[in-house]
Amino acid sequence: MIQVLKDAMALAAPYFRGDDKARGWLLLIAVVVLNLTLVGMSVLLSYWNREFFNALQARDAEAFWQLLFSWRRTDSGLMPGFVAVAALYILVAVYQLYLRQALQIRWRAWVTERQLAQWLADRAYYRIALTMPGTDNPDQRIAEDIRLFVDNTLALGLGLMRSVVSLMSFIVVLWALSGPLEVWGVSIPGYMVWVALLYAVAGTWLAHLIGRPLVRLNFVQQKVEADFRFALMRLRENVEAVALSAGEADEQASLVRRFRALMANWWDIMVATKRLTFFTAGYTQAAVVFPIVVASPGYFAGRTQLGELTQTSGAFGEVQGALSWIVDNYAGLTEWGATVERLTGFRRAVEAAAAAAETGVHARRTGGPALELQDLSIALPDGQVLLDPTDLTIRPGERVLLSGASGSGKSTLLRAIAGIWPFGSGSAVLPAACRPMFLPQRPYLPLGTLRHALCYPTADEGCAEAELLRVLEAVGLGHLRARLDEEDAWARRLSGGEQQRVAMARALIQKPDWLFLDEATASLDPESEGRLYRLLLEELPGTTVISVAHRESLAQFHERKLRIAGRRLGEA
Helix, strand or coil: CHHHHHHHHHHHHHHHHCCCHHHHHHHHHHHHHHHHHHHHHHHHHHHHHHHHHHHHHCCCHHHHHHHHHCEEEECCEEEECHHHHHHHHHHHHHHHHHHHHHHHHHHHHHHHHHHHHHHHHHHHHHHHHHHCCCCCCHHHHHHHHHHHHHHHHHHHHHHHHHHHHHHHHHHHHHHHHHCCEEECCEEECCHHHHHHHHHHHHHHHHHHHHHCHHHHHHHHHHHHHHHHHHHHHHHHHCHHHHHHHCCHHHHHHHHHHHHHHHHHHHHHHHHHHHHHHHHHHHHHHHHHHHHHHHHHHHHHCCCCCHHHHHHHHHHHHHHHHHHCHHHHCHHHHHHHHHHHHHHHHHHHHHHHHHHCCCCCCEEEEECCCCEEEEEEEEECCCCCEEEEEEEEEECCCCEEEEEECCCCCHHHHHHHHHCCCCCEEEEEEEECCCCEEEECCCCCCCCEEHHHHHHCCCCHHHCCHHHHHHHHHHCCCHHHHHHCCCEECHHHHCCHHHHHHHHHHHHHHHCCCEEEEECCCCCCCHHHHHHHHHHHHHHCCCCEEEEECCCHHHHHHCCEEEEEECCEEEEC
């Protein structure tokens, strides 16, 4: 538990030291003050409750109505009427909740934006996906776990603070009300306080003993829920491939298997929760009558009035409730601990990826005009070498065709040049001022409009509409001209060949200095592929083009041929 608290502090502290710390601290202080005000009003209401029930016992109508609607002077001081106290309590409770929610959303927004920035910086997301398979479902950790952490940290933290303050406040009241108790000739002062303490300690120990399995089960539940959601999302993104493969039965079996793992763990949680609830429900119900039973001898002996008895019961309940905070919040604490563990693991994975950003292949920029591979070697994550140390120079304006057997490392070489492949050694050096563009075989089409897909990753405003329409026509997508500003799931709406045409259009619009094509036209027929390559050469005459391809027909569009064979890269 100590380690969980340390990890939680490490997750929470940056916000209250960050650029939004002024508003964060202001909101937190306001919420704490209002929370403490509610405790103070609970203490006031305990005294009001005593006077009200004493008035009932004495059949004092004047005191009854004064305590309801105006005020009354009592032995405890000036006692306001219930209407005023209730109105103020409602106002404080509403704004305590409102400001707490404001703090929640600001804190969540800050942490989410910071986590996204760190995850995307230095392509940490790519390295994590390659090297840290145990760091599953980053989407859930950013979207769901951050929300749970912020919400539960505030709820549990404020609840704990309120319990501590309530304990300090009501223990004084309970001590004064309970008086001494003679046991075997020994006088025990404030005996109700000691009874409440023993009751709570016993309850906390038993709750921990019974509910301990929930810690592990809640962690597993978050994982299996995320796995099931990810599988559904993956099916949605690949509906066409599944349909063409008639893979519905296999997909259903896979989804049912994941859901049954989810359900099996949920049953385990249900059983563990049932055991814990049997205890906590009985514990809570017993606490309703327990203090009255303990204090009743004094009432029946005439030493206390009805109001004092009800105040004693209420104060005992507050003290016992404060001391039993762990019992009442055990399930929430286990869920919070699982969330902290998942977020901490994700944060450490991002930090490890950032620390390793300088290892492996180095992609650098220099003042020279050419692309240079300097003692470059590439390997797979398991250590298998794909390319032995290689030196190579590609000059500006060259058009180079890279070929080789499947799995020989052609695509991996382009990833190394792009600076995203961490396995290997040596350097890939690009000119400092060049604007490279990499087009993979499966283009990425972002969410949004077709205009955004064409301009990606630059802003839409940087693309002239006339140019967009002209290029769409040129690459054979003229039928989409009227849909330029239509939002759609374009990655599913367009065929593989159409998606590759969009990527080629993107290159024509953005006019890179260096263009790397990784089988970027493999989904097109040879005639359409040739037409697009001729278009590239006509519209981008000064661009260096490096193509990975298997079709020999593309050789006519390249003046230099390279081939990877036997872990060596050389002229073909």
